[in-house]
Amino acid sequence: MANPDHRGDGAPPRDVHVGPATKKTGWLPWLLLALGVLALLFGLTRCNRNNEAARVAAGSTAAPATVPVTPTTTTTPLPVTSTVGTYLGGTEALPRTFVFEKLNFDTNKSDIRAADRDEVNALAATLKQYPNARIRIVGYADARGTAPANATLGNERAESVKAALVAEGIAATRLETASGGESNPVDTNATQSGRFENRRTELIVLQR
Numbered sequence: 527m528a529n530p531d532h533r534g535d536g537a538p539p540r541d542v543h544v545g546p547a548t549k550k551t552g553w554l555p556w557l558l559l560a561l562g563v564l565a566l567l568f569g570l571t572r573c574n575r576n577n578e579a580a581r582v583a584a585g586s587t588a589a590p591a592t593v594p595v596t597p598t599t600t601t602t603p604l605p606v607t608s609t610v611g612t613y614l615g616g617t618e619a620l621p622r623t624f625v626f627e628k629l630n631f632d633t634n635k636s637d638i639r640a641a642d643r644d645e646v647n648a649l650a651a652t653l654k655q656y657p658n659a660r661i662r663i664v665g666y667a668d669a670r671g672t673a674p675a676n677a678t679l680g681n682e683r684a685e686s687v688k689a690a691l692v693a694e695g696i697a698a699t700r701l702e703t704a705s706g707g708e709s710n711p712v713d714t715n716a717t718q719s720g721r722f723e724n725r726r727t728e729l730i731v732l733q734r
């Protein structure tokens with residue numbers, strides 16, 4: 527006879543209620559959605575950065591192979607024939623740049639024009655009055671052609687002026703040359719007259 531106090535001792539219960547193993551979590555889909563949005567935003571950010579880097583790289587230009595020599599000056603350029611003698615006889619600070627009033631060059635040429643010979647002769651006469659003076663002659667070109675070619679042309683023009691001064695009796699040791707190439711134009715390169723002005727020569731007084 528079954529024990530009334532311990533029914534079914536040792537036997538499994540006849541009715542077993544099985545509940546859910548875990549409680550449903552309504553926040554899980556939202557968490558997955560939030561993670562997906564974050565991943566999408568991260569991807570877009572990296573894409574924008576890559577696009578910006580590509581634009582910067584595309585917009586950059588390589589440095590020119592040849593950089594023309596641009597002399598350092600301390601004052602605004604002034605005409606040679608009317609002021610260089612006064613300057614050499616004064617006490618103003620060095621160096622100083624002077625622009626030749628009439629010493630320009632024809633296109634792609636470095637020989638001194640007959641119309642500009644008087645300018646060179648006037649400078650030679652001034653330098654003879656100040657035998658301790660040393661100068662640097664800087665030749666320039668207009669913007670047509672390549673930068674290296676214009677740097678070479680500017681130097682040839684400066685050397686041409688130096689040779690003319692030496693021919694007038696100025697010691698070569700007192701004269702330096704440099705090229706400004708197409709840098710520092712004094713007029714527009716869009717017109718014929720402007721380009722003519724840019725094919726110029728400048729003088730820098732280095733020593734009195």
